[in-house]
Each structure stands twice: as C-alpha cells, then as structure tokens.
Amino acid sequence: MLKVGIIGVGTVGTSVANILIDNKNIITARAGVEIVPTIGVVSNLDKKRDVSIKLTTNPDEVLNDESIDIVVELMGGIEKPYEIVKKALENGKAVVTANKALLAYHRYELQELASDTPFEFEAAVAGGIPIINALRDGLSANHIQSIQGIMNGTCNFMLTKMINEGASYDDILKEAQDLGYAEADPTFDVGGFDTAHKLLILGSIAYGLDIKPEDILIEGIQNIKQTDIEFAKEFEYNIKLLGIAKKVENQIELRVHPVLIPQEKMIAKVDGVMNGVSVVGDKVGETMFYGAGAGGDATASAVIANIIDIARKGKGSPMLGFEKQVGIRPTLMPKDEIKTKYYLRLEVADKSGTLAKIAKVFGDNDISIENMMQKAKKDEKANLLLTTHTCIEKDILKAIKELENSGVVLKKPAMIRIED
Amino acid sequence: MLKVGIIGVGTVGTSVANILIDNKNIITARAGVEIVPTIGVVSNLDKKRDVSIKLTTNPDEVLNDESIDIVVELMGGIEKPYEIVKKALENGKAVVTANKALLAYHRYELQELASDTPFEFEAAVAGGIPIINALRDGLSANHIQSIQGIMNGTCNFMLTKMINEGASYDDILKEAQDLGYAEADPTFDVGGFDTAHKLLILGSIAYGLDIKPEDILIEGIQNIKQTDIEFAKEFEYNIKLLGIAKKVENQIELRVHPVLIPQEKMIAKVDGVMNGVSVVGDKVGETMFYGAGAGGDATASAVIANIIDIARKGKGSPMLGFEKQVGIRPTLMPKDEIKTKYYLRLEVADKSGTLAKIAKVFGDNDISIENMMQKAKKDEKANLLLTTHTCIEKDILKAIKELENSGVVLKKPAMIRIED
Numbered sequence: 090m091l092k093v094g095i096i097g098v099g100t101v102g103t104s105v106a107n108i109l110i111d112n113k114n115i116i117t118a119r120a121g122v123e124i125v126p127t128i129g130v131v132s133n134l135d136k137k138r139d140v141s142i143k144l145t146t147n148p149d150e151v152l153n154d155e156s157i158d159i160v161v162e163l164m165g166g167i168e169k170p171y172e173i174v175k176k177a178l179e180n181g182k183a184v185v186t187a188n189k190a191l192l193a194y195h196r197y198e199l200q201e202l203a204s205d206t207p208f209e210f211e212a213a214v215a216g217g218i219p220i221i222n223a224l225r226d227g228l229s230a231n232h233i234q235s236i237q238g239i240m241n242g243t244c245n246f247m248l249t250k251m252i253n254e255g256a257s258y259d260d261i262l263k264e265a266q267d268l269g270y271a272e273a274d275p276t277f278d279v280g281g282f283d284t285a286h287k288l289l290i291l292g293s294i295a296y297g298l299d300i301k302p303e304d305i306l307i308e309g310i311q312n313i314k315q316t317d318i319e320f321a322k323e324f325e326y327n328i329k330l331l332g333i334a335k336k337v338e339n340q341i342e343l344r345v346h347p348v349l350i351p352q353e354k355m356i357a358k359v360d361g362v363m364n365g366v367s368v369v370g371d372k373v374g375e376t377m378f379y380g381a382g383a384g385g386d387a388t389a390s391a392v393i394a395n396i397i398d399i400a401r402k403g404k405g406s407p408m409l410g411f412e413k414q415v416g417i418r419p420t421l422m423p424k425d426e427i428k429t430k431y432y433l434r435l436e437v438a439d440k441s442g443t444l445a446k447i448a449k450v451f452g453d454n455d456i457s458i459e460n461m462m463q464k465a466k467k468d469e470k471a472n473l474l475l476t477t478h479t480c481i482e483k484d485i486l487k488a489i490k491e492l493e494n495s496g497v498v499l500k501k502p503a504m505i506r507i508e509d
Numbered sequence: 510m511l512k513v514g515i516i517g518v519g520t521v522g523t524s525v526a527n528i529l530i531d532n533k534n535i536i537t538a539r540a541g542v543e544i545v546p547t548i549g550v551v552s553n554l555d556k557k558r559d560v561s562i563k564l565t566t567n568p569d570e571v572l573n574d575e576s577i578d579i580v581v582e583l584m585g586g587i588e589k590p591y592e593i594v595k596k597a598l599e600n601g602k603a604v605v606t607a608n609k610a611l612l613a614y615h616r617y618e619l620q621e622l623a624s625d626t627p628f629e630f631e632a633a634v635a636g637g638i639p640i641i642n643a644l645r646d647g648l649s650a651n652h653i654q655s656i657q658g659i660m661n662g663t664c665n666f667m668l669t670k671m672i673n674e675g676a677s678y679d680d681i682l683k684e685a686q687d688l689g690y691a692e693a694d695p696t697f698d699v700g701g702f703d704t705a706h707k708l709l710i711l712g713s714i715a716y717g718l719d720i721k722p723e724d725i726l727i728e729g730i731q732n733i734k735q736t737d738i739e740f741a742k743e744f745e746y747n748i749k750l751l752g753i754a755k756k757v758e759n760q761i762e763l764r765v766h767p768v769l770i771p772q773e774k775m776i777a778k779v780d781g782v783m784n785g786v787s788v789v790g791d792k793v794g795e796t797m798f799y800g801a802g803a804g805g806d807a808t809a810s811a812v813i814a815n816i817i818d819i820a821r822k823g824k825g826s827p828m829l830g831f832e833k834q835v836g837i838r839p840t841l842m843p844k845d846e847i848k849t850k851y852y853l854r855l856e857v858a859d860k861s862g863t864l865a866k867i868a869k870v871f872g873d874n875d876i877s878i879e880n881m882m883q884k885a886k887k888d889e890k891a892n893l894l895l896t897t898h899t900c901i902e903k904d905i906l907k908a909i910k911e912l913e914n915s916g917v918v919l920k921k922p923a924m925i926r927i928e929d
Binding site for chain 2: 104108112114115116119211217218219222223226227228229230231232353355358359360363370371372373374375376377378379380381384386387389390391393394397398402416417
C-alpha cells in the first residue's frame with residue numbers, strides 16, 4: 090500500500106482524493122499496489138469540502154509522517170510550495186505537483202534535490218493531456234524541432250468567441266468572468282503568463298533550457314480587435330495565443346504571443362476552452378495532443394497517472410534536458426532576433442502621400458509586404474492592414490517606431506506575429 | 510550496450526536501423542545505454558538497401574545469437590512472424606513489433622509467452638502517434654469510455670479528396686494508387702480490415718477483449734457516393750472511416766465502418782493521410798492524439814520509443830486488459846444490437862404513394878426519421894436521403910430488407926452510420 094498526502098484540497102485536490110477512491114480497482118491493477126489518499130492539508134478547516142480523508146492545516150503532519158509515501162502539491166503560489174516540496178523531497182517522499190508557477194521558477198533546483206526520489210508534474214502543462222509523457226517517452230527517438238501549444242483555456246475560449254460571434258474583447262472577457270473561466274483580475278491568463286510558465290516546462294524537457302519567465306517574449310491577447318479578426322478571416326488565418334519553442338540551429342526561440350495561423354493547421358482547429366499541443370519531431374513529423382487543459386477531474390487524471398507511474402516504476406529518468414546531457418547545449422535566442430512574418434494594423438490619415446511614406450519606412454528597414462488591405466473609417470481615417478514576408482523582429486520593431494513618428498500613422502500600430 | 514536484430518528490413522526496418530545511428534546521442538541518453546542495430550534479416554540479399562548493418566536471410570542468425578537482446582519484427586504476414594516472435598520470446602529476447610495483423614490474431618498468446626520478457630507494439634497502431642503509451646500510462650487513472658480512431662491513411666486521404674474536390678471514389682482510388690498510398694488490390698485498406706486490426710489492439714488494451722477480426726462489424730468505404738457527401742455537407746457532417754470501441758454498460762461495441770460525424774468534432778477535422786485517435790476517459794473527458802499513421806521514419810519513431818522503454822524499464826506491466834484483471838469482464842456486444850443513428854440513401858420511383866410506403870416500413874420497425882432530403886434524378890427516379898433518430902442495428906437492417914422488397918425502392922439502399 091502507498092499512502093498519499095495532498096497539500097491543497099481545492100478543486101483538483103478533491104478530485105485526486107475522490108478518483109483514487111472511485112477508480113480504486115483499475116488504479117490498483119495498473120499500479121500493482123493499492124494507493125490510498127490519507128490526509129489533506131488545507132488553510133481553512135471550516136470550509137465544506139467533498140472529501141472523506143482526514144484534513145489538517147499543518148503541512149508537517151504530512152511532511153514528517155513516515156507512513157506517507159507520496160506528496161501531491163496542489164496549493165498554488167511559488168515560495169511556500171517550494172519550501173514544502175523541498176522538505177518533502179529531503180524527507181525522501183515522492184512528489185507530484187501540478188504547480189506550473191513553482192516549476193517555472195524552481196524546476197531545476199527541485200529536480201536536482203530529487204536525485205533519488207520521484208518528482209513528477211504531468212498535470213502542470215495542459216491539464217489532462219499526457220503531453221509530458223509523450224515528450225519523454227512516446228517521442229523519445231526524436232530531436233524535437235518545435236512545440237506550439239494552446240495551453241490557456243481562458244484565452245482560447247475568448248479568441249474562439251471573438252472569431253465565431255464577432256463580439257468585442259471586453260464583452261467576451263465579461264462573459265468569461267461570469268462563466269468562471271476568467272479571474273476578476275484576468276492578467277495572468279490573458280497576458281500570456283500562464284502559457285509562459287507551461288512553455289518553460291516543455292522547453293526544459295525538450296531542450297534543457299533553464300530560463301525564467303522574465304527572460305522570454307510574452308505578449309497577451311488584450312489588443313486583439315475585431316478588425317484584426319476580419320483580416321485574419323479574409324486571408325484564411327485563425328488567431329490563437331500560442332506558446333512556441335522552436336529550435337533554429339543551436340538556438341531556441343521561446344515565446345508567447347497571439348499568432349495568425351493558417352486555418353488548415355491542426356492546432357488552429359483547437360477551439361473553445363480546450364487545449365492542444367503540437368510537437369514536431371525530426372523523425373515522427375508533426376504530432377498533436379488535444380484535451381481538457383483545466384478542470385478538477387481532468388487535471389487529477391494527470392496527477393494520478395504520475396502516481397501510478399511512481400508506484401510501478403519508481404524513479405524515472407531525469408526529465409529536464411536530454412539534449413543538455415548529450416552535449417548539445419542550445420542557448421535562448423535573443424527576443425529581437427526572432428525571424429517570422431508579421432501582421433500590422435496601422436490607423437492612418439486617409440490622404441495622398443500616406444502610403445508612400447509608409448512604404449518608404451518598410452523599404453528602409455528591409456521589410457517587404459506580402460498582403461495589404463485598406464479599410465476606410467470615418468473622419469478621413471483608414472485602417473491599413475498588411476502582412477510582411479519573413480523578417481527579423483528587431484527590424485519590424487524599428488519600423489513600427491518609425492511609423493509611429495512618421496506623422497501619417499495616427500496611433501501606436503498593432504502587430505501580430507504569423508506562424509505559417 | 511544492447512544489440513538489436515531487425516527481422517524485415519523494408520522501409521520501416523531501414524528507418525529503425527538508420528535512426529538508431531543518426532540519433533544515437535539522444536537515444537543513448539534517454540535509454541541510459543547504447544543501443545546498436547547489429548543484424549537484419551531479409552528475404553533477398555541482392556536488393557539494394559540503404560543500411561549499414563550486416564544482412565542475412567536466416568532468422569536463426571538473430572534468434573539463436575545470444576548477444577542479441579532485442580528483436581524487432583517488421584516482416585508482415587501472420588503465421589511466419591508468429592513463429593519467429595514466439596521463438597524470440599522463448600529464447601528470452603525482448604520483442605518489438607509493428608505487425609498489426611500478427612497482433613490482431615495472436616496478441617494474447619504472445620503476451621502470455623512474454624511473461625518475463627518485454628513485448629511491445631506501439632508502432633502497430635497509428636504509426637508514429639504514441640497512442641498505446643497514452644492509453645497505458647497517460648490515461649491510466651481512467652476507465653475508458655470510448656475510442657474513435659482514424660487509423661488508415663489511405664481511406665482518410667481518399668475521403669478527404671472526395672469531400673474537398675468532389676471527385677468520384679474510382680478516380681480518387683486511382684490517384685491514391687498512383688501516389689503509392691493504395692495497393693494494386695486496395696481491399697485491405699478500403700475494406701476496413703487494416704483499421705479493424707488496429708482497433709482490436711486498442712480494444713484489448715482498454716477492455717481486455719480477446720476478439721478476432723472475423724467477430725466484429727467491418728465495412729469499408731467502397732460504397733460512398735458523391736450524393737452521400739453532398740448530403741453530409743448540407744447537414745454539416747464530415748465522412749470518416751472510424752474504428753470504434755465503446756463501452757455500453759458491461760458490453761463493448763467494436764466496429765469499423767464509415768460514419769457521418771459532425772464537422773465540429775476534433776476527430777472530424779483530421780484530414781488527408783494523417784491519423785487521429787480520440788479517447789474518452791471517465792475522468793479526463795475527451796483527448797485526441799494526431800500524427801502520421803504510416804511512413805518509415807514515423808513508424809520507426811514508435812518502434813524506437815519501445816526499445817528505449819525496454820532499455821530503461823525492462824518488462825512493463827501486462828498491456829492487454831486491465832479491466833479483465835480487476836474482475837470487470839465486459840463482453841462483445843453482438844453486431845446487430847448496436848444502437849446509433851443512421852443515414853440512408855434510397856433510389857426510389859418518383860411517383861405518388863412512394864413516400865407513404867417507405868414511411869410505413871420505418872413506422873413498422875420503430876424507426877423515426879430526423880432529417881430528409883429528396884433529389885430528383887432523370888427517368889422518373891429520385892434519391893431519397895434521410896437520417897434516423899437512434900435505433901437498433903437489427904431494426905434498421907430489417908427495415909432495409911423490407912424497403913428492398915417494397916417495390917418502390919429501386920436499388921439496394923445505401924446506409925452510413927452516424928456518430929454524434
């Protein structure tokens with residue numbers, strides 16, 4: 090018998106305790122041993138919870154109890170769970186966590202601490218989708234060429250609604266908040282930070298990069314307008330918030346931002362609150378993994394898959410950075426050296442000479458235009474929408490600055506990167 | 510060091526040998542040991558092959574060589590590979606096979622023989638997609654409620670082309686043959702048999718059912734007409750050939766046939782030669798796994814994932830039938846007790862009284878109609894296209910027989926099941 094202590098008994102913790110009981114028969118068969126949820130740590134004992142395990146407010150009742158084999162950390166936050174996970178590992182307990190923020194900052198220290206002890210985190214990325222399992226085992230023969238993930242259900246729900254129903258960002262955000270998909274302060278989701286945490290975990294597995302969220306390009310979906318969506322539709326793109334990890338020679342791009350992506354791409358077809366992660370391996374080609382990225386039972390499904398794995402196999406191989414082990418030491422590509430195509434929305438004065446000035450800025454910066462569309466607005470203004478051929482991020486940023494100061498562009502230009 | 514012998518050095522075998530060499534650095538890191546392709550068995554030594562390993566025509570040079578640790582069986586066929594795999598296991602060698610036909614008939618005997626020896630077959634289902642890995646490990650906390658798989662690239666290529674380009678079955682088949690996607694005799698693919706072999710493997714993992722292809726419902730795509738596709742489009746369906754395993758109380762439906770499936774379902778969006786497998790777990794909800802179902806490198810990616818797993822973990826848990834182990838012994842649902850919705854295409858005489866006669870047949874058999882569309886043809890004939898509400902397979906089969914004998918239906922009715 091293996092005893093499990095759950096630190097943080099909210100939605101996911103409740104599901105973990107209950108599924109271990111509900112599906113005990115198959116879980117025992119698959120694990121080869123009975124797995125018993127024994128104790129839960131909560132901050133408030135008075136709150137009603139739908140679990141039958143003993144509850145306490147003192148984490149040490151789990152961490153210092155020699156009969157507890159596996160600690161499941163689901164409390165959220167960064168520094169407090171870090172101390173708890175550290176102590177659990179030091180006390181020789183296996184740890185399973187779904188805490189992506191913790192991992193975004195401390196994954197390498199914790200992996201190192203866990204030298205003899207299982208330390209697993211399938212549920213931290215894309216909820217119920219077994220994407221870490223796929224990267225680590227299913228695709229283990231491959232060098233990973235790229236990862237593109239829709240890993241935030243709130244953003245994907247909002248973008249899908251904006252595209253399908255033509256509503257504005259503000260209206261859809263309110264709807265998402267009413268439905269409980271978005272927080273009162275939605276910045277962590279809509280600003281791309283949640284996606285970034287998950288991307289860093291996948292990037293570490295594929296490439297062994299010890300990078301913090303502050304080091305990478307993160308942009309959210311707050312500036313997407315219906316004008317952009319109309320343009321996207323016209324040119325058969327969808328708009329998604331992607332976390333992207335891509336190997337370019339010996340450098341790795343890690344970035345989170347909205348993209349225009351061709352509608353026929355499989356990842357572009359992932360709609361609503363669902364998550365999807367596309368992985369391209371050098372041998373297998375493109376694979377895509379789809380499922381629920383959040384929700385108590387779906388996330389608990391991944392937590393328990395880790396527990397079963399630990400019961401069956403004990404300590405797995407180190408997860409973060411096979412490439413590092415074999416002497417391939419890729420580095421993070423500086424943000425402004427990314428090469429891709431760009432979409433720009435320019436609000437311009439609708440008068441002669443405007444286009445010539447704009448064209449000169451692009452020409453001066455070595456940027457060539459692929460598609461263009463002008464839509465007249467009221468008051469002698471127009472929206473000039475255009476896409477570029479592949480160019481370098483620093484060139485487009487310089488061009489945007491010059492456009493802003495050109496006298497013919499009336500507002501800060503909006504930019505969305507394109508993934509073809 | 511682990512030595513690998515490859516029996517059958519065609520497209521996939523060549524890829525296995527070459528990837529083990531090309532990606533040796535990461536494979537060694539992941540496996541924890543060097544893995545060396547040592548010898549290949551072929552039927553014709555004169556044929557030029559792009560491999561650097563020693564070749565022989567005698568399988569015993571692999572099976573009786575004590576230095577060979579892992580046998581990879583890629584020869585195709587059923588009885589001959591059965592003897593070879595059996596001998597390999599008896600000689601204590603780990604076996605990895607991509608041979609779905611072998612597994613469709615002998616998976617349980619071989620698993621039993623392999624009591625102490627690894628016996629793995631990720632590549633036998635959906636090529637490079639790590640779907641067995643997902644079912645076995647990633648979704649291990651779940652009772653599997655259903656599996657729906659697009660597992661034959663030839664059929665999916667043909668159906669996608671028929672839908673997108675409006676061409677006829679015969680023209681597209683010829684194109685598929687010219688492109689090398691379909692064999693000169695395409696029956697094994699277009700008749701659904703290849704899909705059935707794969708479905709039986711997945712059904713065994715999820716439900717522990719020891720069923721042979723002859724026992725299940727298998728229908729191919731040969732009778733799909735443009736009329737059916739037009740109807741599907743009108744009612745926002747796609748047409749796919751699916752392998753379906755579904756738990757209904759304590760019975761399992763196992764069936765392969767074309768389906769009308771709503772366009773917004775994720776599996777309905779898998780186009781061209783690609784494969785996709787949707788798995789619904791009782792806790793995780795729907796997940797979907799997408800990728801290349803065939804091709805040397807993609808299939809070899811799955812073979813090598815198994816080899817790495819064996820190197821790292823040795824013998825895994827038995828794969829076929831967790832539910833069986835825990836006393837849940839579901840049985841195969843008889844073919845004619847399946848309940849679903851149906852689409853029918855009836856060529857009818859375009860005269861008064863026809864519809865009344867047809868309606869009476871449906872009424873007599875407890876079948877109610879959901880959608881209907883009549884399209885006039887030349888010569889006082891018409892196509893009557895309709896879908897039913899959910900009914901029982903035996904009732905629809907009886908109604909079809911009665912329609913055939915009604916005097917107003919001019920040809921054998923065409924029927925496609927609907928998955929909603």
